Amino acid sequence: MQAVVLLLIWAIPATGVWLLSLSARRGDETALRPVAISFVTIGSQQQDASRRVKLVFTGSAPLSMASPVQGTLVSRAKLTPGKPFRDGEAIAQIGARHVVASVGRVPFYRELSQGDRGEDVKRLNQLLAALGLPTERGQVKTFTSRTAAGVRQLNTRVGASPGTRFMPDSAMFVAEGSSFASFEVGVGQAVSVGLSLGKMQSPPSALAVVDEASGAEVPVPGAGVSLRAPDGASLELSEIMPSAVALTVFRFALLHGRGATEPEVKSGGANPDLSYTGFQLVAGQPKTMGSIPPAALFTRPDGKMCVFEQPSDTAGSPQPIRLGQTVDSGQLGVVYVDPELIGRSIVADASLLAAETLQRC
Template sequence: MQTTRRASWPVLTMIGVGAWIVAPFIALCLLTAQALNAASVEPRPVVVAAEHAVGDLNRPVALGLQWSDPLPIPAPEWAGIVQEVYVSAGDAVVDGTPIARIGSIRRLAALTSYPFDRPLALGDTGEDVAMLSSFLRARGLDAPDVPTFDERTLAAVRSYAASIGVPEAGSVAAFDPGWVMFLLAERPVATIDVVIGSSAPAQGSVVLQLAPQVVDAVLWEDGTQPPAEGSVEHLTPSASASPTEALLVGGQTVALDETRTRVSADGLDALASLVAAGTSVAAANLIQPAEDGQWVVPAPALVTSEGGSCVFVRRDDKQVRLDATAFVSISGTVVIEADLRPGDEVIILPVTQRITCG
């Protein structure tokens, strides 16, 4: 009896060791089989209801901006004490804007081709005389439209002198260049360095800094980050507007150029008042009215292949292909024109399937 019991122990030991070795292998085979079965399950398509496009289609974009430097305005030859200052930071300076009263005379900005550099009197001729006459006419005075300083010009000069406070204006014999301050461009004031009670600024010293202006503005895809400071000389567009889209910045329409990727020259002037100075990227929107026959579907539902663009819809438990024309992408959706019907559900097919529209 003892001999039989001793003989069975080696057998049992061998069986236990074998099971200990084989069991992990069997478990690994079972897990592998389960993984293969899971991988072989075909992904199911997703169906989403198509929505009829209504109202305005609003596509967010970014506007990349490039700015000029501030524009310095130097003082002409002035004399006297500063008695009043009429402009401050943020004020627009245009042709005829009063800048300051110095030595009892109101000094106005003059938007001319170049600064007046000599007194002008009877018999003088030249482009500066023509500029003076144009400046006087803009003030409502009867100056002739000729490049010669004549009696009519002198009468207009005396009237202008009286309007700005020149002493004994009725007997002046010439126009004094110090009565005006040359203005290279019409812009808002960034800074002004004229102090009431101080002596007139020295000739050539900067008395005004006019605000920087937008010199280029291009359409970028929404979320685009600006390039590093000074890394590019010219901005490159990465988005474009369709012929029916209008650009809105701060709720105001801004004109685009013929490429539909950049703001036009007129639009650049408008931008200065719509965005903070120095802003490198501004939020904007491209707006267009929705038209009959346009639908909004998830972007993955639009299939594009060599055969064109199309969507697949489910009708009567069947998959039906419809040709589609894409108009604009908006935040994960796309506006298309297709022969869809109310209640249609577009199919987002698995990416593993090879799909064509041909």
């Protein structure tokens, strides 16, 4: 019995040592097991000739939406920020009055009645036409009987004094090309004449396109050039009249830039700058480039890069291919390389290669 006990006392630690030795051996075998290297074929992809730019608009300071009447704000129209105002568009209801937009170059400043003439009468005829009311069509500067019939219906629609006399408080002046920005007065609040109901963005007087990397101004582009917004929307600049480029691009930036990237406002003088970043200027025809996953790229300490090609002899180690200056970041998860490499098989993840292999790069 004593011999059996002694045997057990000896066997238990010996067994433990053997198990530990076996475990260590298996760990060594796992550590020595070669890492599986996978390969990918360099693909083909179209790369746009683009650069990141900043759009700088001059003279685009926000303007006030001055209320033409007084009372309690009953309701506000559901206006989209960045969307240009439409002539005759409903803005708000203040008391019993319905405020509509008069979009043009001339504000209403006097009472108008049959027989009056002037630019403001022409604006009135245009407003009536936009609302689908009786009016004189075209560039008519005379307040006629047809104008009077339209004004009678307009006064009824907006809650103004009945009759055929037009009062300047029957519409809110909006500068041509302006876009809605935001409301500042809440429903239920008191509104006085001239109080700002909100902000509207005035049309810019000039546009500058600036390269984000160098800070250099890029000439306003022409044919074959488009502008791509951060949200992916695209605007063909070649289809815009030169005189309308600033306004058209400004509307595009308001609709597609805000939210994706906030505008930067620089105050200074009477014409502050409003700039939008994150846009891309795409010029010329796209070119074919090789495309590889970023993990396949190995960067040396000196900044030079290479990829490792699959050896013709499966027993050999991958051979480095040094890359020139054609390497460029493409879409998410893609790196552009020289198109001459298209079709060649390279290591999918260069970090899996042995140090001595990487040193050959």
